Amino acid sequence: MLLKFSKMHGLGNDFVVVDAVSRKVYFNKEQIEFLGDRNRGIGFDQLLIVEPPISPEMDFRYRIYNSNGSEVEHCGNGARCFAKFVIEKDLTNKSVINVETKRGQIQLIVQDDGEVTVDMGEPSFNPVDLPFDATENDTALYSLELDGYGPVELTPVSVGNPHAVIRVDRLTDELVSGVGPLVESHSSFPANVNVGFMEVLNRDEVNLRVYERDVGETQACGTGTCAAIVAGIRQGWLNSKVTAHLLGGDLRIEWHGEGSPILMTGPATKVFEGQIYL
Numbered sequence: 001m002l003l004k005f006s007k008m009h010g011l012g013n014d015f016v017v018v019d020a021v022s023r024k025v026y027f028n029k030e031q032i033e034f035l036g037d038r039n040r041g042i043g044f045d046q047l048l049i050v051e052p053p054i055s056p057e058m059d060f061r062y063r064i065y066n067s068n069g070s071e072v073e074h075c076g077n078g079a080r081c082f083a084k085f086v087i088e089k090d091l092t093n094k095s096v097i098n099v100e101t102k103r104g105q106i107q108l109i110v111q112d113d114g115e116v117t118v119d120m121g122e123p124s125f126n127p128v129d130l131p132f133d134a135t136e137n138d139t140a141l142y143s144l145e146l147d148g149y150g151p152v153e154l155t156p157v158s159v160g161n162p163h164a165v166i167r168v169d170r171l172t173d174e175l176v177s178g179v180g181p182l183v184e185s186h187s188s189f190p191a192n193v194n195v196g197f198m199e200v201l202n203r204d205e206v207n208l209r210v211y212e213r214d215v216g217e218t219q220a221c222g223t224g225t226c227a228a229i230v231a232g233i234r235q236g237w238l239n240s241k242v243t244a245h246l247l248g249g250d251l252r253i254e255w256h257g258e259g260s261p262i263l264m265t266g267p268a269t270k271v272f273e274g275q276i277y278l
């Protein structure tokens with residue numbers, strides 16, 4: 001099969017995006033791993049597939065795979081690229097696009113300046129939703145014992161996909177590459193977890209690095225940013241509108257507390273189009 005694709009990124013979190021509306025496309029795990037291989041395939045953090053919706057009220061269905069072939073519930077930076085892709089490919093002329101995901105619905109709002117705001121829905125702090133096997137009852141911070149490292153304090157957050165948010169005094173490579181994988185695959189997270197390390201600069205700004213589940217550290221993680229900011233707001237550390245500085249650039253997050261949705265705004269960039277034999 002000759003597969004047409006667009007290579008895109010949101011702040012350096014990179015994607016291969018495929019139109020499965022105009023033509024049916026199926027991938028097996030080996031094909032996804034091949035496409036995701038930066039040396040032998042195309043290379044990406046996530047593969048995004050644009051499909052027709054199941055529900056008639058929705059505009060599209062959004063499927064997401066990590067580069068190791070695992071299917072995931074949500075990808076925030078990918079959602080902004082998804083919006084740009086469906087408009088560029090003339091799959092819609094709407095600027096407010098309703099999309100089904102594996103875990104619920106999201107809304108993509110294309111702004112006049114080309115940036116995209118994603119209504120990510122409401123976060124959940126209930127450990128069961130990640131899942132996270134909590135030893136304590138509902139508390140804002142949980143302590144997790146890491147083999148050979150000791151205890152870390154974290155906030156479990158689900159924004160569709162699972163995140164563990166760790167507040168740190170200073171971000172270091174050692175933390176992200178050392179603690180990241182230990183938390184990602186800790187037995188208390190049966191489905192594994194994305195791990196965010198957040199340095200609070202002031203009530204409106206944070207530095208953030210994310211060690212993504214099944215991928216490793218990425219230049220930016222949209223859902224990871226939403227999870228970190230809502231955890232910080234809930235703890236009382238942050239105001240309701242925050243700018244997160246990631247390795248790949250800045251994302252703006254807005255959240256007004258329990259019962260309200262998270263709004264994430266940032267850029268989406270197409271790099272090139274291509275085709276590859278599968």
Ligand SMILES: N[C@@H](CCC[C@H](N)C(=O)O)C(=O)O
Pocket residue numbers: 013045046066072073074075076077078161162194212213214215218220221222223224
């Ligand atoms: N890069 C993403 C998140 C992708 C999924 C994640 N690796 C997972 O396994 O949940 C984003 O921008 O949100």
